[in-house]
Amino acid sequence: MAATLHDVAQLAGVSIKTVSNVVNNFAHIRPETRRRVQAAIDELGYQPNLSARSLRSGRSGVIGLVLPELSLSYFAELADAVIARAAAHDLVVLVEQTGADREREIAVLTSPRMRLTDGLIFSPLGMGQDDASHLEVDYPMVLLGERIFGGPVDHVTMRNVEAARAATEFLIASGRRRIAVIGAHENEVLGSAALRLQGYAEALAGAGIPFDPELVTFTTLWHRANGAASMRALIEAGTGFDAVFGLNDALTLGALRVLQEAGMRVPDDVAVIGFDNIDEAQYTVPSLTTIDPGREQIAQRAVELLVQRMAAGGGRPANPEQVLVDFDVVVRESATLAG
Incomplete structure (x- = not known):
């Protein structure tokens, strides 16, 4: 059977509340206590119940990333960069692809699955400027891409x-x-x-x-x-x-x-x-x-903005930010300057 909080607490010699505080990364826990609890977690292979944690704390520790298609290398590498940036904030990324289908993109915004996450990084390809109102959601969101500008959420895009x-x-x-x-x-x-x-x-x-x-x-x-x-x-x-x-x-x-x-x-x-x-x-x-086009910077800024909005309690920002990242010409063999 899967290990429980009680099992971890018993092995570490602490209370269940202390184990919960360590799992949720609360401050003001003695380093030695944190070490013992983490050792017990590792030994037992304990996995936190995200649904239960969400009910208790209002946070799941999971963010969503919705992309058009992972078969395109750009989006696959973008997902990799977002996952790495999110991990630096102790966040797990739930990735979903829409096939660049407008109806699927709109549907995912109100999907019950979004309730399992603390926020969303969203890259639509089927939606257009007339769909901006669909971005008026009640959870933190950062928009990527070039389909919608001037919308109600923060937007990170390339030049x-x-x-x-x-x-x-x-x-x-x-x-x-x-x-x-x-x-x-x-x-x-x-x-x-x-x-x-x-x-x-x-x-x-x-x-x-x-x-x-x-x-x-x-x-x-x-x-x-x-x-x-x-x-x-x-x-x-x-x-x-x-x-x-x-x-x-x-x-x-x-x-x-x-x-x-x-x-x-x-x-x-x-x-x-x-x-x-x-x-x-x-x-x-x-x-x-x-x-x-600044893919790494897009991932970094998108995660940072989302984390900021999550810390502020979520909801639509009063003054959404639009971030334009830097680009560079990478010169290799297929095109070079004369001389």
């Missing part, structure tokens, strides 16, 4: 326009003028694709290079297969280009494969840059030049 402009400017500085884009979303007004395409257009305009719509390819999902299909379509159309900007690394990896199959040398014939700086990018051949 999509500026970062995409920097990526395009880097290609221009390397001597490229015909820069293809992989991964635009047709008719999108607000979102990662639209913001990154805006940054691309701004960089071209700043350099006096005309915007050529034939260089922009459209897709839906940002997966490797979509990047490969877009690259093949561009090559088959006979559209001349000397550089490729993939709006995320997964798309870019698919495009890179097709370029090599077509006998195009990277970066000699075509310079290639991605966006996300996923771990895989440094191991491709050639290694991928990409934008690091």
